[in-house]
Amino acid sequence: CAGNQSREEDSQLSEQQLYQNIQQALDDGRYSRAVTLLETLDSRFPFGEYAEQSQLELIYGYYQVNNWEATRAAASRFIRLHPDNPQVDYAYYMRGLAAWQSGRFSLETLELIDISKRDLGATRDAYVDFGEVARRFPDSPYAADARQRIIYLRNVLARHELQVADFYLRKEAYVAAVNRGQWVIDYYPQTPASRDALAVIVEGYMGLNMPAEAREALAQLINNDPDNARLDGDTFDPRYVGGSLSLKGS
Amino acid sequence: VSFQVSDIRVEGLQRVSAGTVFNALPISARDSVNDEAISNAGRALFATGLFDDVRLGRDGDVLVVDVEERPSIAGINIEGNSQIPEDRLRQGLTDAGLAEGQVLQRSTLEEMQRELERVYQSQGRYSASINTSVEELGQNRVQVNIDINEGSVARIRQINIVGNEDFDDATLLDQFELSDRPGWFFGWFSSDQYSREQLQGDLDRLRSWYLDRGYVNFSIDSTQVSISPDQSSIFVTINVDEGNRYDFGDVSFAGDLQIDETRARSLVQVESGKTFSQSDLTASTEALRQALGAEGFAFAQIDAMPQVNEADGRVDVVFRVNPGRRAYVRRINFQGNTTTADEVLRREITQLEGAPASTDAISDSQQRLERLGFFRSVEVNTQPVADTPDQLDVTYNVEEQPSGSISASLGFAQSEGIIYGASLSQRNFLGTGNRVDIGAQTSRYYTNLRFSFTDPYWTLDGISRGYNLYYRSTDYEDSDISTYSTDAIGGGVSFGYPISDLSRVNFGLNLESLSVDYYNDSPAEIVEFVDSEGDNFDTATLSTGWTRNNLNRGTLPTAGSYQNASLDVTGGDAQFYKLRYRGRKLFPIKTEEWSLRFATELGYADSIGGTDNLPFYENFYSGGLGSVRGFRSNTLGQPTTPRPGSRDDDDDTLGGNVLVEGSAELIFPTPFIDDQRQVQTSFFIDAGNTYLTDCYPVGDNVTSACSSGVDLSDLRYSAGLGLSWLTPVGPLTFSVARPLNEKDGDETQFFQFSLGQTF
């Protein structure tokens, strides 16, 4: 018996009037009102004239009310329903942005908490979505911003790998350390962290006392990052492992 | 026949946009089409799921597409469901594509109706009936009504097991969860409601009952379920063939065992001559699988193959072992640690990356994470690495919970009245895993400034280092602890060493400078002590302790045990030593939520060297929360002797140099609360008291009111109900307790609570 009176007056409006009210609410910045109206429009006229446009505005509305999950869900739905709609790059971009926001951490700006040390689920999602925008829509208005954010995210992910590699070096688990270093070089080659990854690989091989492989990595390190902190000329002094290594066989 | 399409005209569209039809139609203007292309087009349009009917025709050379749109659902109204909650129903409907805004497919509606009826039937609600109706709302929109009549549950009137010779029906029915009697408590706990799943479960229990008692060939021939004409009673008949009993024959191993046979035999619980038992077989295969898992064979498969030889009535068992490839762990990932740092988790993991996988290490590590007390839940799962079959990645998924307390402005502990000031105590400070305690508090009796910092992993091998500083000034003028006050300032450092998987040793040094003074109504003991020993004590204390712990959770544990023994030796202005032992043991009963908890705390302290008596402010106290609940805090012990002429008459206590405390608790699941990890309720019996091996001197013109010696009949007992709750602000502890052997002069307190201190 409990009908949904609350949406009574909205459900009488025609598609046209509903859309007007939505534009009005959006212009006035009354985003939660706009979101409810958009949801009504979406349920009453799923295939109406404004269907696609209203779904895009719904993504924008959810984003404005900081509802990251709903933004991502609405964006995914738009991408699924209208894969070749000219505005689909906007959906990918907003989905990435929502993941980016949920990955941020309030204290992060205070540099008190280094998010590269924390759970990077959201960061990875953002990285994938922005990658989609940059790759498939190179000349979309959002591509430039996406590329910037990709660089930032990539550094965070690479720094995370290095921290774990460092832990395993201290723990004397050298195979683990080398593999973590290798991961940075495979997946995040352009990041500054990839140079420190080489240093980790050198130190890991030294730990395993495999000088040949260590020198191979050292050669790479020297010509990629000659003034790396661990380098003094072409000898490498490790952070934890004993001894030092120079390029010329010793 | 084919023709050149000059134009395409779409009719019957109401709300679907023409664009959608055009890009779904495989034909476009100026194509030449034949009958076959037209029928494909019809099928394509139908596949969009938007149309109930699609008709394609010709008008000259114009292709006419006449569609009848499927209505879209404006709302779904569900009536009469009480057994199945509405949101689960709606979720089911949405999954099946029946949701507001979606297109109505009548076939899905019928399918949903049959599905619902099947669900009710499996719950024994045979007389349930569901009818659905669709109301037109105009503009091709419809209102869907689902009217459910759940009917009554058929009650089991009889379960009859036919063909059982060696065990009678009653013994067998004890193993069943279903019963043919209404519950003993107004049918509240009745389990005579028929459900097919439960019957299946009971048949399995019956089968394992026989298989665990040697009936290798036991079989259930058939089961009949019949219902009375008025659909209110269910009769279950189970026809069984027991077969005869067998004992275990000899045990052998086949396949590539990877561990030596003697060790394998020790793990296996099968002894020839013992009665055959299926659960022994399962336990043995599990033990072997775990042993192989520890050796890196994470994917080992072990099957126990019983071979019955009728001749001597014995069953020989062959354990066929297939170790599978040796497994290695490539990467270990963590999810959910939004504040705790990766290293704080990773250092607890005994399994390393780039190393052989050990199922023990992987599951032990989950336990270690849980014991940190930072997480509400810890789950672990392993995923194989693509195209490298013998490598796997391990992911620990944690859900963080507040692991400390921030009581910024106001705290209240009954024994000290209102506490002002701020205190932050965090066991996972900013997610670094370090334990930080910063506190500034003043209350009626004391001012307390403290700072302590401990890093559990000063070295990666688990050596911990901690240091602290404190300033404490107290004035026990009219509190229960006798009438004197002490001011102290001190600090120290301590180190902890792991000496095995389970236990640790710690050493520490603490320097303190303390001053005592008393008031005119202070008891004779204090005055005499200060007169003879002085009122200023600069001391250094060397402390060493041993701890063994395997509680199953860091906070509110329900299983495992914890022991801590410590010896502190103090030198300087006062010389004394203190021995302390704390032990806790928990036995989970049925599920983890019920458990029995036994705890004890014993203490003995005495002066050495130049000091005659243990300084009274170092005495043990008893009574109150975390000790003997139901008695006012710190009021158990020998009475003090009032000095002649002093007006103080209520007999405070000085505590004692011997402490005996113990408690037995039954922890039960808190009703109406589903997250049992944040709350713990229990019935308890506490016991305890403090004693003085020899009374303090009281000077010559007074007779001491204390009687020395430890007399266990003086132990005070109390019983009551306790609740601890981990709130975001900090742990909250309540208890209501009634003393059982209260003596005159004891001060009791029925209701006690405290915020911010875990006991």
Next chain:
Amino acid sequence: CSGNVQTGVQPRELTTIDQRVTLDRQWSEGIGSLTRARYPITPAIDGDTLYASDAAGNVQAIDRASGEVLWRHNLDADISSGLTVGGGEVFAGTQNGEVIAFNADSGDIDWRTRVASVVLAPPQLNSALVVVQSVDGTLTALDRASGEQRWLYNASQPALTLRGTGTPRTIDPVSFVGFANGRLAAFDNRNGQQLWDMRVAIPQGRTEVEQMVDLDGQPVLTRDGRLFVTSYNGRVMALDARSGETIWEREESSYLTPVLAGDYLFTVTADSHIMALDASSGRVIWNQEDLEGRSLSAPAMVGNYLAVGDYQGYIHLLDATSGELVGRAHPGGDGISIAPLSDGDSLYVLTNSGDVIAWNLRQQGGDGN
């Protein structure tokens, strides 16, 4: 907003009737408990003796006229089915899936044989065999003298069946049996070969309950070779016993054995309507619906009246020709679900609480025969 409507038919309140026949209680005897499961242990009449037993195997032989207990004996077997008496022996099924035969005079057990499952329907005899159907749908024929198994046939069984099993109708050459899967079959008693088999009720509807099509009654066989069968959620049918061909059929759901008297076939439907049908054409002669929903027992002919018991323990008498309610008695006894027995002029009723009561019919005033 919508109440929880109880499905099935609501029992009707009794209305006052003009009592043209009174039932005088002759004698009554406590037999013992039929247990919560209410095992249908129908007593049996042989000559002057009535044999009755409770579920624990306490058997009694009672003189029909006086109600005096001739002998009492405890069989070490838990009885589950009605009793059948013949040739000085009494046969019954046990709760542990056996069939037992015991001496009608002393109560000593002659033989006991394990069959596939519990037997609820009373064993049926012919000169050489004892034929039983067990709850798992298995038809077993045992040698009447030794109890050895001669042949067996097992029918397919739906997941959910109605409580109770079809009682076979056995004569020397042939046995006719209705199964829980809605089929009726005829078997050659020599070897258990199926002579013919036909579908009486077709399962329709969505739920397992609506799809039940048990033939729980006993087929009625006439000397001239006609067979009358009832079925749940199915049809009442008349068939040619030899070929199985349908003579007539009516859509009517019943799980009780009908009674044939002359040209009248009386059947009690699942909704507890009592109907009289013309045995040759199936036409409805009368249809008494006043006792609707009262979970009536199977009917029995006594004199010119039809007797049925109901769930509140009432016995109702109907005039066989008009269907009018003409007599009523109320022994109570927690309801009557077992069909009353009659030898033509007195009536024997076993109540659910385990008392056997004998009744005599007395006319009121002069009319009626």
Next chain:
Amino acid sequence: CVYKRDLTQGNLITEDMVSQLQPGMSRQQVVGVMGSPLLRDAFDAANWDYVYWHEAADGDITEKQVSLTFRGDRLSNIATQGNIEAQVEGSDGAAPSSAGARAMPPPGFEDNNFEPIGE
């Protein structure tokens, strides 16, 4: 006296595994014998290094290395280092876990049991 766990890294290498290797084997066959190499050397795909490194609690280290060079998909050279015959420890070589005994869940410490002094 600090309790240290054994530390194992890399693939478990045994004598009979190495003895089964001969030149000409395909990469797939090598994986069949040795398992897949844990140490990934991205600089030089033609070379697979199987490394075994075990450091016991008391500090003594067992090391084994098998470096295989491939020409295309065929194994061309096998070089070994360290004492290949040494006994190979499983994971941390902890005491055999007898199923029955482990009633209580395994190790850890409650409230990371280092009591700051003076509380």
